[in-house]
Amino acid sequence: MSDEIDSEIIQLLREDARRSIRDIATRVGLTVAPVKRRIDRLEQTGIINGYTVRVDTAKFESGLEAVVELRVAGNLELEMILAFAEDVPEVTEVLTLAGDPDALARIRAANIHDLQRVVNLLRTNGRVTGTKTLVILNSWSRFG
Structure with missing residues (x-):
């Protein structure tokens, strides 16, 4: 407690x-x-479950970052979304949501062509029925 x-x-x-x-x-x-x-x-107790480093990727890495909205067929559990996302190294984070869209995937890609390849990979898993890709121009975090 x-x-x-x-x-x-x-x-x-x-x-x-x-x-x-x-x-x-x-x-x-x-x-x-x-x-x-x-x-x-x-x-x-697992309340603190790890420590990490936050990196300003714009200063450290080239490439681009995007968020992809995922809409899936039927009731897709988090584990199923993670199962196809964890095989794609460019996917850095997945958030499941209540409502529309069903999930968000944060992607780090080398360039726009690489981003298109990754989005196509996500679309071809058989359960994703629609996507919307938003390229991140800049970011802010309360803790970063």
């Missing part, structure tokens, strides 16, 4: 996952030991 201090710890880690436990302890008004125990518990 999480409380307000756990929420503060999570927020601080979202802002900077490399933040020291000492810094977190100072900011939440506890000593290092209880903050370490809280973080360990949050990890063990």
Whole structure:
């Protein structure tokens, strides 16, 4: 069970996952030991399930990024969407949605021709009935 201090710890880690436990302890008004125990518990219970690096791909990589709306036939479970998306390395993220569209796939492609190839791959899996591709010009993230 999480409380307000756990929420503060999570927020601080979202802002900077490399933040020291000492810094977190100072900011939440506890000593290092209880903050370490809280973080360990949050990890063990799966509330914190990993740490990652956010990369500004526009500064680091060439190419383009797009979001593809996917409409699927019938009731397609998340696992089925992931099964065909995980075989396409250019797909970096999949979100399933309530409503229309059924899912969004974030794609990183080398160029517009590569993007078209990836979208065609997604369309030919037999369950995707329609797509709409939106090329990302710029992005912003609260935590990035």
